[in-house]
Amino acid sequence: MATPWNSRGLLLLHELRMRGTLSAVAAARSYSASTVSHQLQQLEREVGLPLLEPEGRGLRLTAAGEAVARHAAQLLAAEEALRGELAALAPDAAPLRIAALQTSARTLIPRMLDALRDALPALRVEVIVTPPEHGLFETEAGGFDLAMAEQYPGHTRPHRAGLDRELLGRDPIRFAAGPASGIASLSDAREAAWVMEPEGTAARAWAVQQCRAAGFEPDIRYEATDLSAHLRLIAAGHAVGLIPGLAVAADEAEPRLVDLPGSPHREIFTSTRVSAQRLPGLRIARDALAEAFRSLPET
Structure with a gap:
């Protein structure tokens, strides 16, 4: 009878396929990198084929490794579905x-x-x-x-x-300025100081594109992930921005809101x-x- 493959090794191979590096897998699972490496080496011995090969300073999955990782994902999904069914009988078992x-x-x-x-x-x-x-x-x-x-x-x-x-x-997005601001439209805000979310976020990419479509490059002086900070800066007259309705509903700040052409919205x-x-x-x-x-x- 063939020796069963260890489930921890399958999980870690699946994680490596997703996260890309042993260190990222180790951090996600609160293991040491050596523990992750040992488990993957054990899985290789059980499978009987090389699952990993060097790539620069790191590792990549071989064709066999990719195949095992894909099937590992299916096995893990089946196990999770069963755990969910069992957990329904004891809902305090896991958070x-x-x-x-x-x-x-x-x-x-x-x-x-x-x-x-x-x-x-x-x-x-x-x-x-x-x-x-x-x-x-x-x-x-x-x-x-x-x-x-x-x-x-x-x-x-x-x-x-x-x-x-x-x-x-669907959450409407509007242009926001200070209550005393004379800016009445997006195109009027070309000289204003802007607050936006950090680079790499969908919100930042979309906001910059709206400014460019209006004919200018925004002067982004403030960055924050917290939209409450955006609203406070805007309401105090220090910046302008593009703000979704959910953020306005969650905060006491009262900026002046201006509808944008086409009434854009984000989907939640x-x-x-x-x-x-x-x-x-x-x-x-x-x-x-x-x-x-x-x-x-x-x-």
């Missing part, structure tokens, strides 16, 4: 881990937590506010069970293997692994987020 958008922390997340507490009081829920790029990647990798994400007009996000999507709603959606859909509380969390979004006052 529900959620990656949340910063703009949802004050508006949507409390409503979701209320619904989960009422339906499953024994369930431990863990929420981390993190950029959607990180949340989606870690949900695919198993670090989160549910991610909230956004996508801007013309900047759709890649569909990740094994993840589904459910639309929460939730995403989970298909294999995780039966985890206790997941359906309740998604429904509660959608209901909370629908009940928001129009901004």
Whole structure:
């Protein structure tokens, strides 16, 4: 009888295929790099074929390694689906881990937590506010069970293997300036100081494109991931920006809002692994987020 392959080695090979380096896998799993390397070497012996080969200073998967990693993903998904079915019988057995958008922390997340507490009081829920790029990647990798994400007009996000999507709603985006500002349109803001999210984010890319379409390169003097900081700078007259309605609903600052041509909006959606859909509380969390979004006052 063939010796069964060790499940930890399969998991680590799958992680290496996703994360790219042994050090990244070690950090994600709280192992030492030597432990990861030892487990992968053991898996190679069990499979009987080389799974990794040198590439520069790192390693890459061989053709056999790619094949084993793909099948490992399927095995891990089947195991997770079974765990979800069993966890439904004991919903306090494992936490529900959620990656949340910063703009949802004050508006949507409390409503979701209320619904989960009422339906499953024994369930431990863990929420981390993190950029959607990180949340989606870690949900695919198993670090989160549910991610909230956004996508801007013309900047759709890649569909990740094994993840589904459910639309929460469409969030209008408006130009925002200080109450005393005389700027009445986007094209009037060419000389203004701008606040935007950091480079590499979908929000930043979209905002810069809007300015360029209006005929100018924005003078970006302030960067922050926290949209509350954007709103405070704008309301105090120090900057202008493009602000989604969910951020306005979550903050006391009162900037002057101007509609943009075409009434653009970002789409807010939730995403989970298909294999995780039966985890206790997941359906309740998604429904509660959608209901909370629908009940928001129009901004």
